[in-house]
Amino acid sequence: MNETVSPPDARLFLTSHCPHCPTVLAGLTQLVKEGVIGRLEAVNIEVRPDVAEALGVRAVPWLELGPFRLRGLRGPQELRQWAERAHSAEGMAEYFRELFGEGRLNEIIETVPKSPLGMDALLHLLADPEAELQVRLGIGAVMEDLEGDPALQAVAEKLGQLT
Structure with missing residues (x-):
């Protein structure tokens, strides 16, 4: 990754009962540890439906990763690719x-x-x-x-x- 460009931030919308959310959350957490993502915010829409409603989130997992808004299950490698693509x-x-x-x-x-x-x-x-x-x-x-x-x-x- 280009060192002059800061890594993208991520915001993941999830629920307590979502079967795919833990996979996405774990992948994003690893990318934060590696410095591929600068910051990760996880929003449980059962607790904070107002935040989800403001962005039109209707299903989870739903992810803002840099400029991208991604829906559904994404594996660790795919999350890495999207993070690396964020500034191009x-x-x-x-x-x-x-x-x-x-x-x-x-x-x-x-x-x-x-x-x-x-x-x-x-x-x-x-x-x-x-x-x-x-x-x-x-x-x-x-x-x-x-x-x-x-x-x-x-x-x-x-x-x-x-x-």
Whole structure:
């Protein structure tokens, strides 16, 4: 990991009865011990439903890891990969690829203007000749939604080079 970039923080939402939450929690705890993650917050939504509700958490495990919001069971190696991807456009592109695959287009539309890596990640996916059809269609939908946005206007020249 690049030493000039601080490791991402993580926040895990769980319940006392979730069968997958202990696996995710153990994996994240190990990454904190290794310094791959800077800080870990665990939120039991049975005790603090207000925190979960504010973020729209409906099922657990649900994880914020740096800029990523990940759902479901994730093994230790996958958690490590997401932590290592947290500060790169390529990492954000992989996250968007996963969101497109899960039909979570609105989350991408919300993320792109807020994230300094968002537009670069879309361009990275657009430049990939192997990108799946759902990814290409999703990029088109995001671009359409961002019409007139300064972030999209700023990359107009790069878009022209890709077409």
